[in-house]
Amino acid sequence: MLLVFYETTTACELNCIHCRANASLEPAKNELSTTEAKNLILEISNIEGVFPMLIFTGGNPMLRPDLFELMKYARENRVAFSLSPAVTDRLDDTALEEIRKEGVSSISISLDGSNSKIHNGIRRYDSFDRTVELVRKAMSMGINVQVNTTVMKQNVMDLPEILSLLVDLKVPVWEVFFLVKTGRGTTAEEITALEFESVNLWLAGISPGTINVRTVEGPSINRLRIQRLREVNNFDMELFRFLDGNTDRSMVGTGFDVQTPRQRIETLFISSTGEVYPSGFLPVRIGNVREKTLYSMYSSSSVLEKLREMWDHVEGKCGYCSYRTLCGGSRARAFATTGNYLSSDPLCPYVAEIAH
Ligand code: SF4
Numbered sequence: 001m002l003l004v005f006y007e008t009t010t011a012c013e014l015n016c017i018h019c020r021a022n023a024s025l026e027p028a029k030n031e032l033s034t035t036e037a038k039n040l041i042l043e044i045s046n047i048e049g050v051f052p053m054l055i056f057t058g059g060n061p062m063l064r065p066d067l068f069e070l071m072k073y074a075r076e077n078r079v080a081f082s083l084s085p086a087v088t089d090r091l092d093d094t095a096l097e098e099i100r101k102e103g104v105s106s107i108s109i110s111l112d113g114s115n116s117k118i119h120n121g122i123r124r125y126d127s128f129d130r131t132v133e134l135v136r137k138a139m140s141m142g143i144n145v146q147v148n149t150t151v152m153k154q155n156v157m158d159l160p161e162i163l164s165l166l167v168d169l170k171v172p173v174w175e176v177f178f179l180v181k182t183g184r185g186t187t188a189e190e191i192t193a194l195e196f197e198s199v200n201l202w203l204a205g206i207s208p209g210t211i212n213v214r215t216v217e218g219p220s221i222n223r224l225r226i227q228r229l230r231e232v233n234n235f236d237m238e239l240f241r242f243l244d245g246n247t248d249r250s251m252v253g254t255g256f257d258v259q260t261p262r263q264r265i266e267t268l269f270i271s272s273t274g275e276v277y278p279s280g281f282l283p284v285r286i287g288n289v290r291e292k293t294l295y296s297m298y299s300s301s302s303v304l305e306k307l308r309e310m311w312d313h314v315e316g317k318c319g320y321c322s323y324r325t326l327c328g329g330s331r332a333r334a335f336a337t338t339g340n341y342l343s344s345d346p347l348c349p350y351v352a353e354i355a356h
Contacts, residue, residue, distance in 0.1 A: 321352035
């Protein structure tokens, strides 16, 4: 699967302390026009060999006047799409109904705390009550909902309460992002390496029957899952590789990992002005959709090539870690911390064994 994140605009009413997009009330100058955005959708529909999923993100995509026109265009061109809106008054019942009618695959709603004090404090906007109400409402309308939480110092101790709230709400998917210090996030406070390990260990123990947990920029969870299995069942890694058939990776280098290491997921990020990056958290420029076709960038980028086989390229501790084919470390965090996307994940405390 190829997840294509399109940052429709950097305009947003919220002022979240960790905002990757560094969003503000005004859109960036020179954002893609409606015609250019439609061309992008067409290009996505023509990418062969992978199943593309377009994610309309921002900023707040609801501030993009042509959002519904773009959704309709995606539907007409058979491009599956999701939406990642900010929770404001714009996302009212009428808008939700329109989104549903356009055939959205899912919407992701951000919830950074189990109460208004923590959530609103991080988002710097009074949206906690409306967020909870919106999750309920969207699910009652039959829209697939996932909740996103960014883990940082301010909410790390609140994670169990957030989980309880999500379980009460019967949310099926919880995507847990580990803060990467990019955009406005450079000033947000990251958790420590030990907290990172503890949270991943805790997440690894949550049964999919409770909620489906995915992590973003926390691929160490794959190591911890395997370590748990080995401890409990004297788990045979070679057998796992044989059974898996896709032995090795949970992701193709772009910072997304998933509950099972059997899925391959690639990501591309298109900024509001057409810049193309491996992911929003990894702003290593691949090109611009105004200069080249998306497919040519996707198929010939040396950055993507390295990320696809990153276990051959990662350096330092990640480079000799025996879990590097399942984990590989967060390339985005490595880049944000050192400027080198192939260096070790600075938040992983694992003392790596030498890979054989
Ligand atoms: S050392 Fe790197 S590859 Fe190994 S578990 Fe930690 S982050 Fe993953």
